[in-house]
Amino acid sequence: MSDPSFTRREFLITASILPVLTRPRRGPRPHPTPRAGIDASRVLGPKDLADHPRARAAFEEVRQIPEIIDGIRCQCGCAEVEGNYSLLSCYEKDGMARSCDVCQGQGRLAFRLHKAGKSLADIRAAIDERYG
Numbered sequence: 001m002s003d004p005s006f007t008r009r010e011f012l013i014t015a016s017i018l019p020v021l022t023r024p025r026r027g028p029r030p031h032p033t034p035r036a037g038i039d040a041s042r043v044l045g046p047k048d049l050a051d052h053p054r055a056r057a058a059f060e061e062v063r064q065i066p067e068i069i070d071g072i073r074c075q076c077g078c079a080e081v082e083g084n085y086s087l088l089s090c091y092e093k094d095g096m097a098r099s100c101d102v103c104q105g106q107g108r109l110a111f112r113l114h115k116a117g118k119s120l121a122d123i124r125a126a127i128d129e130r131y132g
Helices: 008-022 053-064 087-091 101-115 120-131
Strands: none
Touching: 053 087, 053 101, 087 101, 101 120
């Protein structure tokens, strides 16, 4: 018999995150090597973000440092999606970062650290610490 104090919504939320919470942690996954000649030409522009105003700042910052963002592995799980190479992929095509707080957070953190003079290795370490 089910627990009457659980609502259907609470049960569904718990059931959907339970596999994530109980799977063994694999440790840090490797970050991709930034591709030569990468640019921001495929990053979604303001018109693509009309329905996602909160994401605009993250996209603008990522557009300024695509060569850094291309060297970071996305930690939200979308790196497992076929065709995604790096965090930069989250800001292109279907724009996963339009609605994903993790993708946006990683992009904004990378931008702040890069502007503070941190190396790609330092940025990766900070992202792994916060999101890994």
